[in-house]
Amino acid sequence: MGQSRSPLDVAGLELLATRGWRGGDEAPLGEWLLRAGGGFTGRANSALVVGDPGMPLPDAVDAVTRWYTDRGLRPCAMLPGRQSRAADAAFAAAGWERDEDVLVLTGPLTPAPADGVPVDLSPEPGDAWLAGYRHRGRPLPPTARAVLVNADDVVFASVRLDPPPAPLAAVARGVVTDGWLGVAAVTVEERYRRQGLATAVMAALQRWGAGHGAHWVYLQVSASNAPARALYRQAGLIEHHRYHYRYAPA
Incomplete structure (x- = not known):
């Protein structure tokens, strides 16, 4: 496929x-x-x-x-x-x-020019970034940071539209491995949705990836997440394969 x-x-x-x-x-x-x-x-x-x-x-x-x-x-x-x-x-x-x-x-890397959304890129996830990333809708456990930074060429994207203590509007993580940009942790805070912020952080990560030698991009999305699937389809990404988890009986 x-x-x-x-x-x-x-x-x-x-x-x-x-x-x-x-x-x-x-x-x-x-x-x-x-x-x-x-x-x-x-x-x-x-x-x-x-x-x-x-x-x-x-x-x-x-x-x-x-x-x-x-x-x-x-x-x-x-x-x-x-x-x-x-x-x-x-x-x-x-x-x-x-x-x-x-x-x-997956798809070929197609970095678009910046569109005016202020996307900050950092080699480390700050406290505001960690607060902004909701994994499966839940706050992160203390062990999360060690997993997030454990890669050779990694970046943390964030968009701030209102000053603290307002939350970040959007966050995402990018990593480059052997010419591939992996995009993950794309999260838009509820009050800032439908403003193109996910597209903006994706584009910023693609520009960053291109500067780090990437030519292809991959990401994972749950089959049930229809809005994200539509977003990534518009970005030109197509299904490479599927996977699922199995868990031992509790």
Whole structure:
């Protein structure tokens, strides 16, 4: 689905994206990658299921369960694309619960000129940025900052339209890895919505990415998030593949 237009296949893109959003603790399980980051986000706290785990799938499910249980985390697996179907069936057979689809969108980097919205770019997320990013609608846990800054070439975009103590109007995070710009954490404060701010921070991140050697852009969006999907479609991003999480029985 759109994959021929991207220079990376599903496994290649997911492994690249892993380097842009890292937990602090990683270990291989064959070609799978186990990741833990204090419980903040599924992406940093799940087994990335690509390739061969080097053992029968039921044994791999057990190994994933033990690794996360040892770290006090609910075991979680991230299952991208058609290549993970057999593993998905093994997790399902063990009673793991399936979450909704997430779309991975990609496109060539197309930096637009600045449109007058004041977008600030910083190498660190300040307190106002951290307060402005709502992950799944919730405030960030204390472990979030360590995950957010744990990348080689990362930037934090923010838009302030009213002076403090008013919140930031919009925030987003960008990271460049091997010529790819990863966009995440795009959040617009409710009172500032429908003013083009998400488009403005996306454009600012693309300009930043172009200056850091990026030629392609990727991001993830929940299948149920219709407004964001429409925004990214207008930005020329198309579906590369989908993934979903499975969680061990509570």
